[in-house]
Amino acid sequence: MDWREFDQNPVSHSAAHHLTAIQQLLEDQGYARVSDVARKLGITRGSVSVSLKGLRQRGLVVEDQHKHLGLSDEGQRIARGIHTKRVLFKAFLEKSLGLPADLAEMDACKIEHLISDLTAEALAIYIDRREDASDSSSDRDQQVNALEDSIREGRVEAFPGKEIETISERLQSSSEEQSKDKDDE
Amino acid sequence: MDWREFDQNPVSHSAAHHLTAIQQLLEDQGYARVSDVARKLGITRGSVSVSLKGLRQRGLVVEDQHKHLGLSDEGQRIARGIHTKRVLFKAFLEKSLGLPADLAEMDACKIEHLISDLTAEALAIYIDRREDASDSSSDRDQQVNALEDSIREGRVEAFPGKEIETISERLQSSSEEQSKDKDDE
DNA sequence: TCAACCCGTTTGGGTACCCAAACAAGAGGA
DNA sequence: TCCTCTTGTTTGGGTACCCAAACGGGTTGA
Numbered sequence: 001m002d003w004r005e006f007d008q009n010p011v012s013h014s015a016a017h018h019l020t021a022i023q024q025l026l027e028d029q030g031y032a033r034v035s036d037v038a039r040k041l042g043i044t045r046g047s048v049s050v051s052l053k054g055l056r057q058r059g060l061v062v063e064d065q066h067k068h069l070g071l072s073d074e075g076q077r078i079a080r081g082i083h084t085k086r087v088l089f090k091a092f093l094e095k096s097l098g099l100p101a102d103l104a105e106m107d108a109c110k111i112e113h114l115i116s117d118l119t120a121e122a123l124a125i126y127i128d129r130r131e132d133a134s135d136s137s138s139d140r141d142q143q144v145n146a147l148e149d150s151i152r153e154g155r156v157e158a159f160p161g162k163e164i165e166t167i168s169e170r171l172q173s174s175s176e177e178q179s180k181d182k183d184d185e
Numbered sequence: 186m187d188w189r190e191f192d193q194n195p196v197s198h199s200a201a202h203h204l205t206a207i208q209q210l211l212e213d214q215g216y217a218r219v220s221d222v223a224r225k226l227g228i229t230r231g232s233v234s235v236s237l238k239g240l241r242q243r244g245l246v247v248e249d250q251h252k253h254l255g256l257s258d259e260g261q262r263i264a265r266g267i268h269t270k271r272v273l274f275k276a277f278l279e280k281s282l283g284l285p286a287d288l289a290e291m292d293a294c295k296i297e298h299l300i301s302d303l304t305a306e307a308l309a310i311y312i313d314r315r316e317d318a319s320d321s322s323s324d325r326d327q328q329v330n331a332l333e334d335s336i337r338e339g340r341v342e343a344f345p346g347k348e349i350e351t352i353s354e355r356l357q358s359s360s361e362e363q364s365k366d367k368d369d370e
Numbered sequence: 371t372c373a374a375c376c377c378g379t380t381t382g383g384g385t386a387c388c389c390a391a392a393c394a395a396g397a398g399g400a
Numbered sequence: 401t402c403c404t405c406t407t408g409t410t411t412g413g414g415t416a417c418c419c420a421a422a423c424g425g426g427t428t429g430a
C-alpha cells in the first residue's frame with residue numbers, strides 16, 4: 001500500500017476549505033465573491049483568485065457575469081460531503097470520546113477531507129446507534145437501517161446520500177442547541 | 186479558529202513516514218540507510234537524502250560513521266507517537282466501525298500524524314472500555330485508570346506515555362493474531 | 371470631475387514536497 | 401588493475417500552496 005495515497009484525494013485540504021467557504025457564504029449572505037472567500041479563510045485575495053482558477057477549470061466552481069461565485073453540482077456534492085464528515089467526526093470526538101469542543105473541531109477540520117466515504121457512513125451508523133435510546137423515534141432507525149442496507153448491498157450512491165445527510169443534520173442541530181444552552185448560562 | 190492549524194503540526198505527513206520507516210527498519214533488519222528508507226517509502230534516494238537533511242538539522246535523525254541512520258530520543262518519541270495513533274485508529278475503524286482492514290489501514294495512515302495527542306488518549310480509553318469484558322484482567326483496567334487519571338489531572342506527560350503504549354501494543358498484537366488466524370484458514 | 375476605495379488578477383518570491391539525472395566514493399569480481 | 405554495482409549527494413525541473421505588491425476597473429462621495 002503506497003503511503004502517498006494521501007495526495008490522491010478528490011480535493012486537497014486547501015480546496016476543501018475553498019469549497020465549503022463558498023457554500024457557507026452562499027447560505028449566510030446569499031452570494032460569495034473572491035474577497036469574501038479570502039476574508040473567511042484568512043488568506044489574500046490573490047491566493048484565492050489563483051486557487052479558484054484551478055477549481056473553475058476542474059468544473060467545481062462557477063462564476064456569473066457579476067463575478068459572483070457558485071458551486072457546480074459536483075462542487076456542491078463535494079462540499080456537502082466534506083461538511084458532513086466534519087460534523088460526524090466532531091460529534092464523535094465530542095460526544096463519544098468526551099473531548100472539548102474546540103479540540104474536536106480542530107481535529108475534525110484537519111481530517112475531514114481525508115477520511116473515506118465508507119468510513120463516514122460507518123461512523124454515522126455507529127454514532128446513531130449510541131445516541132440516547134430515549135427518544136428512539138422510528139424514523140431515525142429507519143434512516144440508519146436504510147443506510148446499512150445500501151452499504152451491505154454495495155449500492156454505490158454518491159456520497160453523501162440522503163440518509164447520511166439526515167443523520168448529519170440531526171447531529172449538527174443537536175450540537176447547536178447545546179452551544180445555545182451554553183450561551184444562555 | 187484558523188483552518189491552517191493544519192500545517193503547524195510537529196511533523197508533516199512526509200516526515201512522519203520517514204521517521205516511522207527508520208524505526209521499523211531498525212526493528213526489522215537492525216540498521217537503516219538512505220536507500221533502505223527510499224525503497225520502503227517508494228521514493229528516490231535523492232528525495233530521502235534531502236528530507237533527512239532537514240530532519241537531521243531538526244535533531245530528530247542521527248547518523249553514525251557508517252552512514253547508518255538512527256533516531257534521537259525526540260525522534261523516537263515522535264515515531265512511537267505516530268505509530269501508536271495509527272494502531273489506535275486502525276483498531277477503532279476495524280473493530281468498532283467494522284470497516285475492512287485495508288480501508289482502515291489506509292484511513293488511519295492518512296490521519297495518524299494529524300490527530301492531537303489528547304484525542305489519541307481518549308480513543309485508547311474508549312476502545313479499551315468496549316473491548317470484550319470477558320477477560321477483564323485487572324491490569325488492563327489499571328492502565329486505563331492510570332491514563333484517565335493523568336488526563337483528568339492535566340498531568341502533561343510526553344505523548345505517548347507508558348499506559349497508552351501498553352494499550353496500543355495489546356491492540357496491535359491482538360490484531361496480528363487475527364490476521365494470523367486468517368492466514369491459517 | 372476626481373481622489374479614495376474596494377475588487378479581482380497578475381507577478382515575483384518563498385516553502386515543501388516530488389523526480390530524473392549526473393557525480394563521487396567505496397566494494398567486489400574478473 | 402579495471403569494470404561494474406551500490407550508495408549518498410547535488411542539481412535543475414515541476415507542482416501546490418502561500419504572500420506582498422502592483423495594476424486596471426468600477427463605485428462613490430466631495
